[in-house]
Amino acid sequence: MTDELLEWRSEFPILGKTVYLISHSLGAMPKATYERLHEYADIWASRGVRAWAEGWWNMPVTVGDEVARIIGADPGTVVMHQNVSICQSLVLSCFEATPTRNKIVYSELNFPSVMYVYEAHARNGKLRIETVKSDDGITVPLERMLAAIDETTLLVPFSHVLFKSAFLQDARAIINRAHEVGAMVVLDTYQSAGTVPFSVKDLNVDFATGGSVKWLCGGPGAGYLYVRPDLQKTLQPKTTGWMAHEEPFAFDTNLRYASDITRFLHGSPAIPALYAAQSGYQIINEIGVDRIREKNIRQTNLLIRLAEESGFQVTSPRESSQRGGTITISHESAAPMAKELVRREFIIDYRPGAGIRISPHFYTSNEELELVIREMKSIRDTGAYREHETAGAAF
Numbered sequence: 001m002t003d004e005l006l007e008w009r010s011e012f013p014i015l016g017k018t019v020y021l022i023s024h025s026l027g028a029m030p031k032a033t034y035e036r037l038h039e040y041a042d043i044w045a046s047r048g049v050r051a052w053a054e055g056w057w058n059m060p061v062t063v064g065d066e067v068a069r070i071i072g073a074d075p076g077t078v079v080m081h082q083n084v085s086i087c088q089s090l091v092l093s094c095f096e097a098t099p100t101r102n103k104i105v106y107s108e109l110n111f112p113s114v115m116y117v118y119e120a121h122a123r124n125g126k127l128r129i130e131t132v133k134s135d136d137g138i139t140v141p142l143e144r145m146l147a148a149i150d151e152t153t154l155l156v157p158f159s160h161v162l163f164k165s166a167f168l169q170d171a172r173a174i175i176n177r178a179h180e181v182g183a184m185v186v187l188d189t190y191q192s193a194g195t196v197p198f199s200v201k202d203l204n205v206d207f208a209t210g211g212s213v214k215w216l217c218g219g220p221g222a223g224y225l226y227v228r229p230d231l232q233k234t235l236q237p238k239t240t241g242w243m244a245h246e247e248p249f250a251f252d253t254n255l256r257y258a259s260d261i262t263r264f265l266h267g268s269p270a271i272p273a274l275y276a277a278q279s280g281y282q283i284i285n286e287i288g289v290d291r292i293r294e295k296n297i298r299q300t301n302l303l304i305r306l307a308e309e310s311g312f313q314v315t316s317p318r319e320s321s322q323r324g325g326t327i328t329i330s331h332e333s334a335a336p337m338a339k340e341l342v343r344r345e346f347i348i349d350y351r352p353g354a355g356i357r358i359s360p361h362f363y364t365s366n367e368e369l370e371l372v373i374r375e376m377k378s379i380r381d382t383g384a385y386r387e388h389e390t391a392g393a394a395f
Helices: 004-011 032-056 059-071 084-092 112-124 142-148 171-180 271-287 289-309 334-343 366-382 384-388
Strands: 078-081 103-107 128-132 153-159 184-188 207-211 223-227 327-330 349-351 355-358
Touching (some): 004 271, 059 078, 084 112, 084 207, 103 112, 103 142, 112 153, 128 142, 153 171, 271 289, 334 355, 366 384
Parallel strands (some): 103 128
Antiparallel strands (some): 349 355
């Protein structure tokens, strides 16, 4: 089968040096990012402070519009932030817990950084957290998740795709249940955007957040926040700053929220990160997430077969409809094996309780998948991992 998407390999310098299978953690950098960062530096050098009025000030929204195309959102509904933790805190700051609506619901397989945000806010006793248990450390039973969401629930911040196992949760069912009882949902799309097709409009989700580090190939420092249009005029975030003001350059000492998506901004944005992120977004939008997903399913199916034929245990869901773009492989010596793989320029990672995570993206060849499994088998069979026995997560 001819793989037209391999034509994009030349756009990613690292692919000429390594077998790069870690897009679930840090996507490969497009070479156009060099040009974008030079553009940033040239504008700062030549235009100075005038650059704010000539594009910088609007970048949280204009760059957000590029992300909006990837996640099925309308222009003017996505703004850029530094990371998901900030976005989750900002969303939570819009609400006041009451004695009758004070519960936060998420699973024990949620991303820890998100859990930290809600646990920290719950320390004053006004919020209570219900953590939905997993039976296998891979999946979260939908019926258990839905049962936890009741009339006392305030927010449901959950991961569309779980980072440990790549389990793809039924976002529509969870969102519908939350709305049925008057709760709102914060959908974490970090591990799905760019590799799993979805539309935040179609899902009718209240908020969605994610970042550019992974499948979007946009690098660190460029998180995004989607806010459903009807909520933009009513909610009043307490995590705020001058960019959220109706007239920020009036320097009014009283906060008057903007009436659009900019009310969900706060202080000055990380402009270099926004320049760096755009080339990745443009490539994803040019290819289209549907095509990326089609290839990813083929290659993750291949990975499962190759891994199992070599005697490894796969801990990601076997059904492609139930998983994102990553395959996790369990082994009692997964951590030192991962360390040895990286030493040999097979770039993957290890997570406790998950194993070795391997992610093909649109720029990955089938040969690379065969090579990494062959290398894992060699490391296992020869005991080459033993010199790294004390290793933990590499990245």
